[in-house]
Amino acid sequence: MIGRLNHVAIAVRDIAKASETYRATLGAEVSDAVPQHAHGVTTVFITLPNTKIELLEPLGADSPIEKFLQKNPDGGIHHICYEVDDIIAARDALKGKGARILGDGEPKIGAHGKPVLFLHPKDFNGTLVELEQA
Amino acid sequence: MIGRLNHVAIAVRDIAKASETYRATLGAEVSDAVPQHAHGVTTVFITLPNTKIELLEPLGADSPIEKFLQKNPDGGIHHICYEVDDIIAARDALKGKGARILGDGEPKIGAHGKPVLFLHPKDFNGTLVELEQA
Numbered sequence: 001m002i003g004r005l006n007h008v009a010i011a012v013r014d015i016a017k018a019s020e021t022y023r024a025t026l027g028a029e030v031s032d033a034v035p036q037h038a039h040g041v042t043t044v045f046i047t048l049p050n051t052k053i054e055l056l057e058p059l060g061a062d063s064p065i066e067k068f069l070q071k072n073p074d075g076g077i078h079h080i081c082y083e084v085d086d087i088i089a090a091r092d093a094l095k096g097k098g099a100r101i102l103g104d105g106e107p108k109i110g111a112h113g114k115p116v117l118f119l120h121p122k123d124f125n126g127t128l129v130e131l132e133q134a
Numbered sequence: 135m136i137g138r139l140n141h142v143a144i145a146v147r148d149i150a151k152a153s154e155t156y157r158a159t160l161g162a163e164v165s166d167a168v169p170q171h172a173h174g175v176t177t178v179f180i181t182l183p184n185t186k187i188e189l190l191e192p193l194g195a196d197s198p199i200e201k202f203l204q205k206n207p208d209g210g211i212h213h214i215c216y217e218v219d220d221i222i223a224a225r226d227a228l229k230g231k232g233a234r235i236l237g238d239g240e241p242k243i244g245a246h247g248k249p250v251l252f253l254h255p256k257d258f259n260g261t262l263v264e265l266e267q268a
Binding site for chain 1: 142183187208
């Protein structure tokens with residue numbers, strides 16, 4: 001069912017500083033920061049030859065990553081995103097196997113403009129898993 | 135400097151159960167478990183089209199992931215590994231920029247038989263970063 005690793009998302013308190021670490025210290029290709037008001041985060045994409053790293057900084061009062069950063073003040077890996085061909089078929093298959101879908105279980109349009117879902121970390125080795133329709 | 139994302143490593147308490155989640159629930163290609171006594175972990179590799187997920191289970195009394203699992207009893211993402219062409223050149227460049235190398239700063243032979251180093255999470259957004267010579 002799962003295909004490519006679309007991205008690894010790293011939550012950070014200061015996305016300008018984190019971007020500079022990836023650009024200047026690690027020598028990676030780093031995008032500009034883009035505020036994503038609908039998602040409560042500012043994003044930066046780091047393009048690697050085979051996948052992406054997504055830096056996330058909280059945006060606004062109800063950012064979905066605020067609680068994570070309170071627990072992890074240095075930042076940390078927030079989630080991993082796997083691609084699927086058909087997100088509804090994937091969701092239904094996962095539900096049939098007892099996996100829990102976060103929220104209301106309906107795909108939302110994610111930061112890349114594609115339908116996404118999040119799976120319950122307790123069902124996946126303590127790892128928050130995002131599925132994105134490729 | 136950094137190249138491909140070689141793998142994302144997920145620490146788990148029960149690698150048989152975690153393997154089954156990836157195989158049966160997520161439909162991925164999952165290797166057999168391999169005890170790596172020199173590294174204090176048992177490993178399973180999940181092959182995705184563009185990279186790998188590495189499951190790690192503690193092996194022996196002094197496993198390097200035991201403390202992480204005590205803090206994260208459900209498991210969680212332990213580190214990410216980026217490839218570099220020349221690990222000594224990468225190390226020296228990173229040290230020159232003030233980044234801290236863990237341990238004695240000398241590359242060790244990692245679970246894939248290639249030289250690896252780990253970088254201090256506090257210098258990289260709370261993320262433990264492994265560098266592997268490609």
